[in-house]
Amino acid sequence: MFIGGIEVSGHSKWATIKHKKGAADKARGKLFAKLIRQVEVAAREGGGDLDSNANLRTMYQKARDNSVPLDTIERAIKRGTGELEGVNYEQVNYEGYAPHGIAMFVDVLTDNRNRTGAEIRSVFTRAGGSLAEPGAVAWQFERKGVVMAPGTVDEDLIMLAALEAGAEDVVVEGENWRITTEPSDTASVREALEASGIEVSSTDLTYLPQNVVELASSGEAAQVMAVMDALDDHDDVQGVYANFDISDEILAELT
Numbered sequence: 001m002f003i004g005g006i007e008v009s010g011h012s013k014w015a016t017i018k019h020k021k022g023a024a025d026k027a028r029g030k031l032f033a034k035l036i037r038q039v040e041v042a043a044r045e046g047g048g049d050l051d052s053n054a055n056l057r058t059m060y061q062k063a064r065d066n067s068v069p070l071d072t073i074e075r076a077i078k079r080g081t082g083e084l085e086g087v088n089y090e091q092v093n094y095e096g097y098a099p100h101g102i103a104m105f106v107d108v109l110t111d112n113r114n115r116t117g118a119e120i121r122s123v124f125t126r127a128g129g130s131l132a133e134p135g136a137v138a139w140q141f142e143r144k145g146v147v148m149a150p151g152t153v154d155e156d157l158i159m160l161a162a163l164e165a166g167a168e169d170v171v172v173e174g175e176n177w178r179i180t181t182e183p184s185d186t187a188s189v190r191e192a193l194e195a196s197g198i199e200v201s202s203t204d205l206t207y208l209p210q211n212v213v214e215l216a217s218s219g220e221a222a223q224v225m226a227v228m229d230a231l232d233d234h235d236d237v238q239g240v241y242a243n244f245d246i247s248d249e250i251l252a253e254l255t
Contacts, residue, residue, distance in 0.1 A: 034238055035063040036076045037109050041089050043080025057187035058145065058203055065202050087111045094120050095137040098129045098227040098242065100220050103137035105207050106231055107239040116236045127230035128223060140243055141207040144168075145186025147179040148201040149193060158198055165192030176201060180208070209243035218253040221246045225254075 038059045046053035050060060056077070063073050079086030092113055094106040110116040121131045149158060151172060162170045162179045167189050169180040181189045183205050190203050215221045224244055231240045246254075 030233075030235065031066060032068055032072075033235065035059070035066055035068050036072060037089060038238060039063055039073055039076040040080040040086060041091065041109055043077040044082075044089075045080075048077045048081040048083075054184050054187050055205070058183075058190075058205055061187065061190065061203050092116065093134075093138065094131065095134060096124050096129050096131045097137070098127075098244075099223040100213065100215065100244075102213055102215075102224050103140050103209070103243045104129065104227065104231070105137060105141045105241045106237055107207070107241070108236045109238055110236045116234075119234065120231070120237075123230050123234060124227065127227040129227040137243075140211065141209055141241060143183055144206055144208050145181040145183045145189070145203070146206050146208075147181065147186065147190050147193065147203050148173075149177040149179065149198055150201060151175045151177055153177060153198050157196065158193070161193050161196040161198060162189060165189045206239065207241040209241070212243050212245045215244050215246050215250065218250050221250050221254060 039056070042053065042056040042059045046055055048056070050057045060073060060077075064070070075084060078084040089109040089111055090113060092108045092110055094108060094117070096104045096106070098104055106120065108116060108120070124131045147162075147167075151174075158177050158179075159170050165188060166185045167179045167181050171178050171180075179189060179193070186203055186205060190200050193200055215224065221244075224242065228240045228242060231237050
C-alpha cells in the first residue's frame with residue numbers, strides 16, 4: 001500500500017502471516033473479548049446512539065464483520081452507557097522499539113494502568129524489544145480509518161464512490177482495495193460504498209506510519225514479528241502498529 005508515495009503495508013503483511021499460520025482461528029475467543037471492549041469504550045465515550053456516534057458505528061461494524069453475536073454487542077453498548085454494570089476501561093498508548101530500530105505503537109484498554117504498564121514493559125523485554133518514553137515514536141504514526149473492499153470491484157466505481165464520500169486515498173493492497181479516511185469519516189465512507197453496491201470486507205481504525213523501514217531478511221522480519229505477536233497476545237492490547245515493510249519474497253519465506 002502507498003500513501004503519499006510511502007509504502008505502509010508492514011502491519012497488513014504481519015496480519016497475513018498470522019492468518020496463514022492459523023493463529024486467527026485459535027485466538028477467536030480473545031479477539032471477541034477485545035472487540036467487545038472496543039464497543040463498550042466507544043459507547044461510554046460518545047453515547048450509545050449509532051447514528052450520532054461515528055466511532056461506535058465503526059466498532060459495531062468491526063465486531064459484526066468478525067461474527068460477534070448481536071446480543072453480545074448490544075450488552076457491551078449498554079455497559080458502556082451505564083445501563084448495565086461493567087468495568088471502567090481506560091485507553092492508554094505505549095511506545096517502544098523492536099529489533100533493527102523498528103518503531104512500535106501499542107493501543108491498550110485497561111482497568112489497571114499500573115499493572116498493564118508493568119506487563120507491557122515485560123513483554124517488550126522478553127520478546128527482544130524495549131519500551132520507550134511517551135512521545136518517542138508516536139509522532140511517526142497517524143490515526144486513520146481504513147475500509148477494505150475486494151480487488152474485483154471496478155476501479156472507476158470504487159474511486160468515485162469513495163472520494164465523493166470524503167475518503168483520502170484509494171489504493172490496491174494485495175488482492176483488495178484499501179480506502180483511507182479520517183477516523184470520523186470511516187463509517188460514512190463504508191455506508192457510501194455499500195450504497196453504491198460495493199461489498200465491504202472490513203472497517204477499522206488504525207495507526208499508519210508516515211515512513212517505513214525495509215527489513216532485509218526473513219530473520220530480521222521474524223524478530224520484529226515476535227515482538228508484535230507477544231504484544232498482540234496480551235489481553236489488554238487492542239492493536240500493535242509498526243513502521244516496517246518486507247518484500248513479497250521474504251513474506252513467502254515466512255509463510
